[in-house]
Amino acid sequence: MQDLGISVLFRGINFQRLLLGLWVTLRIALITIGISAVLGLLFGLAMMSRSRAARAVCRIWLEIIRFMPQLVLLYLVYFGFARLFGWNLDGETSAVLVFSFWGTAEMGDLFRGALTSIPRHQRESAAALGLTRAQINRYILLPQTVRRLVPQAINLSTRIIKTTALVKMINVTEVLKVGQQIIGQFYREPSAAFWVYATVFLLYFLICWPISLLAGRLEILWEGNHH
Amino acid sequence: MKMKRFVKVIALALALVLVLASAAAADGFRTLDEVKESGKIVIGLFHDKKPFGYVDENGEYQGYDVYLARRLAEDLGVELEIVAVDAPNRIEFLQSFKVDVILANFTYTEERAEQVDFAKPYMKVALGVVSPENALITEAEQLNGKKLIVSKGTTAETYFEKNYPDVQLVKYDSYTDAYLGLLDGRGDGLSTDNTEVLAWAIENPGFAVGIDSLGDLDTINPAVSKGNETLLAWINEEIVKLGEENFFHADYEATLRETYGEDADADALVVEGGEI
Numbered sequence: 084m085q086d087l088g089i090s091v092l093f094r095g096i097n098f099q100r101l102l103l104g105l106w107v108t109l110r111i112a113l114i115t116i117g118i119s120a121v122l123g124l125l126f127g128l129a130m131m132s133r134s135r136a137a138r139a140v141c142r143i144w145l146e147i148i149r150f151m152p153q154l155v156l157l158y159l160v161y162f163g164f165a166r167l168f169g170w171n172l173d174g175e176t177s178a179v180l181v182f183s184f185w186g187t188a189e190m191g192d193l194f195r196g197a198l199t200s201i202p203r204h205q206r207e208s209a210a211a212l213g214l215t216r217a218q219i220n221r222y223i224l225l226p227q228t229v230r231r232l233v234p235q236a237i238n239l240s241t242r243i244i245k246t247t248a249l250v251k252m253i254n255v256t257e258v259l260k261v262g263q264q265i266i267g268q269f270y271r272e273p274s275a276a277f278w279v280y281a282t283v284f285l286l287y288f289l290i291c292w293p294i295s296l297l298a299g300r301l302e303i304l305w306e307g308n309h310h
Numbered sequence: 311m312k313m314k315r316f317v318k319v320i321a322l323a324l325a326l327v328l329v330l331a332s333a334a335a336a337d338g339f340r341t342l343d344e345v346k347e348s349g350k351i352v353i354g355l356f357h358d359k360k361p362f363g364y365v366d367e368n369g370e371y372q373g374y375d376v377y378l379a380r381r382l383a384e385d386l387g388v389e390l391e392i393v394a395v396d397a398p399n400r401i402e403f404l405q406s407f408k409v410d411v412i413l414a415n416f417t418y419t420e421e422r423a424e425q426v427d428f429a430k431p432y433m434k435v436a437l438g439v440v441s442p443e444n445a446l447i448t449e450a451e452q453l454n455g456k457k458l459i460v461s462k463g464t465t466a467e468t469y470f471e472k473n474y475p476d477v478q479l480v481k482y483d484s485y486t487d488a489y490l491g492l493l494d495g496r497g498d499g500l501s502t503d504n505t506e507v508l509a510w511a512i513e514n515p516g517f518a519v520g521i522d523s524l525g526d527l528d529t530i531n532p533a534v535s536k537g538n539e540t541l542l543a544w545i546n547e548e549i550v551k552l553g554e555e556n557f558f559h560a561d562y563e564a565t566l567r568e569t570y571g572e573d574a575d576a577d578a579l580v581v582e583g584g585e586i
Contacts, residue, residue, distance in 0.1 A: 095367025158402075165406040254393050254408075260357070264365040267358025271513065 088274025092282055097265055104258035105286050111175060111257070112244040115182040119243070120236070122183070123190025130195045145192060148185045154249050156181045161253040174255035182243055189239055197231035198224065230305045237298035241291045258283055339407050342540035350389040353379045354409040357394035361569045362415040374565040375413045378432060378532075381557065382411070385548060401425050404535045411545070412533045427536055429545040430584025431529035432558055437466050438504030438578075439521040440492070440511050447499045448520040453477045459497035461488045466501040469525045492517070504578055505570075512571040522578040527586060546584065553583020 092098055130141045148156075161177040164170040172180070201224060209219045251260035262283045269275040345351050355375055356363030363373040371379075371392055383390035393409050400416055403409045404426045417435065418428050439458070441447040454476040460466045462481050470477050480497045482488040489510060492500040500507065504522050511519050532549075534541050552558065562576045570579075 091367075096369055097367050100369050162399075162402050162406040162408070165408060171408065252396065252399065254395070256357075256394065260394070263358045265367075268360050268364050268366060270360055 088272055089278045091265055091269045091275045092278060100261045101258060104256060104261035108247050108257040111178050111247050114179050115186055115243055116240050118183040119186025119190045122187040124194055126187050126191025127194030130191055145188045148188045153246055157249060157253055174250060174253040177253055178250040178255060186243055193235045194232055197228045200231060201227050234298045234302050237294055241294055244291055258286055339535035339538040340410055342544050345410055350391050351383050351386055352391045352393055352409045354393045354395040354403045354412040354414055355379060356414045361566050374561055375415055377561045377565050379413050404533060407535060410541060415530055416533050418529045418531050426533040427542050428531040428533050429542055430549045431531045431581045432549060433530035433579055434581050435528045436504050436523040437469060437501050437525040438507040438519050439499045439501045440507040440517050440519050441499035443516055443518045446518055446520040450474060450524060457497040459488050459491050459500040461485050461502060464502055508570045508574050522575060549584045556582060558582050
C-alpha cells in the first residue's frame with residue numbers, strides 16, 4: 084500500500100476539491116489585502132496626525148494585533164460576537180474582518196515607517212528650491228515612500244495568505260481543511276498524509292513564490308534607479 | 311483636557327455598542343418550530359473522522375453520525391445544512407448557536423452536560439482487549455499475572471489499576487508505540503477503546519479482539535444548546551421511534567461494518583432506541 088499514498092490525491096474529485104479550497108484561501112487573502120491597502124494608508128496618516136486621540140487609538144489598535152494571536156481574534160469574532168451580540172457572522176466574513184483589522188494596522192505602520200524614513204533635509208532642500216508642498220509630495224516624498232513600502236507590503240501579503248490557514252477552525256473549507264478531510268478519509272494509508280501535506284505546501288508555494296519574486300525584482304529595479 | 315474628552319467619547323461609544331448589542335442578542339437557540347419554519351436544520355458533524363463523520367472522494371459527507379443526521383432532517387421535513395466541526399470546538403458551536411445539533415461523536419460527560427443538553431444515546435464505547443489469536447484473552451481475569459499494554463492517561467490505564475491490581479501494566483506514551491509493543495510481543499494483550507482495538511485487529515492479521523466491551527460504558531449522544539427543550543424532546547422521541555425499526559443497526563451495516571469487519575458484533579457499539 085505504501086506507494087499508493089499519492090493516488091489518494093486523484094481519487095474522485097479530490098484534486099478539484101483541493102483547488103477549490105485554494106480558491107477560498109485566495110479569495111479571503113485578496114479581499115483582505117485590498118481592504119488593508121486602502122485602510123492602511125488612512126491608518127498610517129492617523130498615526131502621524133497631530134491629534135493625540137487619533138495616535139492613541141492607533142497605538143492601542145497596533146498593540147492589540149501584535150499581542151493577540153490571530154486565532155483568538157477569529158474565535159472572538161466568529162463565536163464571541165454571536166454569543167454576546169447575536170451577530171451570527173459566517174466564517175469567511177469573520178475571517179476577512181479579523182485579517183483586515185490586522186492588515187490595516189500593519190500596513191499603516193509600514194506606511195508610516197516608509198514615509199518617516201525619508202530624511203527631513205530632502206523636504207527642506209526642496210522647499211528651498213522653491214517647490215510647492217504639492218510638488219514636494221508628488222516628486223520627492225511619494226516615489227521614495229512607494230519604493231520603500233512596496234517590498235514590505237508584499238511581504239505582509241504573503242504572511243496574510245499563509246495565516247488564512249487558521250480559518251479552517253471556524254468552518255471555512257479552505258485548502259488545508261480539504262487536505263485534512265482527504266487524510267481523514269484515507270487514514271489507513273500511512274503515506275497519504277505526507278502526499279496531501281506536500282501538495283498543500285506546493286500550492287501555497289506556487290502562490291507565494293511569484294509574489295515574493297516580484298518584490299525582489301522591484302527592489303533591484305528601484306535600487307538601480309537611485310544612481 | 312483633550313485626552314479626557316477622548317476617554318469620554320470612547321466610553322460613550324462603548325456604552326452605545328453594548329446597548330445595541332443587548333437589544334440584538336438574546337435570540338439564542340432555535341426552537342423546534344423555528345427550525346421547521348426555516349426549512350433547514352443545521353447540524354455540526356466531524357469532517358475528517360472516518361468512519362463516524364468524514365468527506366468522501368466525491369466531496370460528500372459520510373459516516374455513522376452523518377447517516378443519522380440525514381435521517382433527522384428527512385423526518386423533520388427540512389433540508390440538512392452541515393457545519394464541519396472539530397473536537398475542541400464542539401461545545402462552542404452550540405453555545406454560540408451556530409448549529410442546532412451536534413452529532414460529532416460527542417461522548418457524554420458530566421462536565422459537558424453542564425454546558426449543553428444531551429439527548430438519548432445512539433452509540434456506546436467501552437474498553438476492548440486485543441490479543442494474539444493463538445493466545446486469545448476472552449476474560450479480564452485471564453490477565454492476572456500477565457502483561458497488558460496500555461497508553462498512559464487513558465481510561466484503560468485507570469480501569470485496570472483500580473479493578474485488576476494483579477495485572478502487570480506495560481505503559482506507553484502514545485498509541486502508536488503501544489501497538490508496536492503488542493506486535494513485538496511485549497505484552498499478552500492491549501487495551502483501549504473498543505472502537506480502536508476492533509479497527510486495529512482488522513488491519514493486523516493474527517490478532518483478535520477477545521473482549522469487546524469492558525468497564526464503564528461511555529455513551530455517544532446528540533447534543534443541543536442548553537435549554538433547547540423542544541428540539542431535545544423531538545430528538546429523544548425520534549431516537550426511540552428509530553429504535554423500533556432497528557435504524558442504528560442499519561446505520562452500523564452501512565457505515566461501520568467495513569471498518570470493524572464481518573466478525574465484529576454490532577451490539578458492542580450500537581445503542582438502539584436510546585436504551586443501554
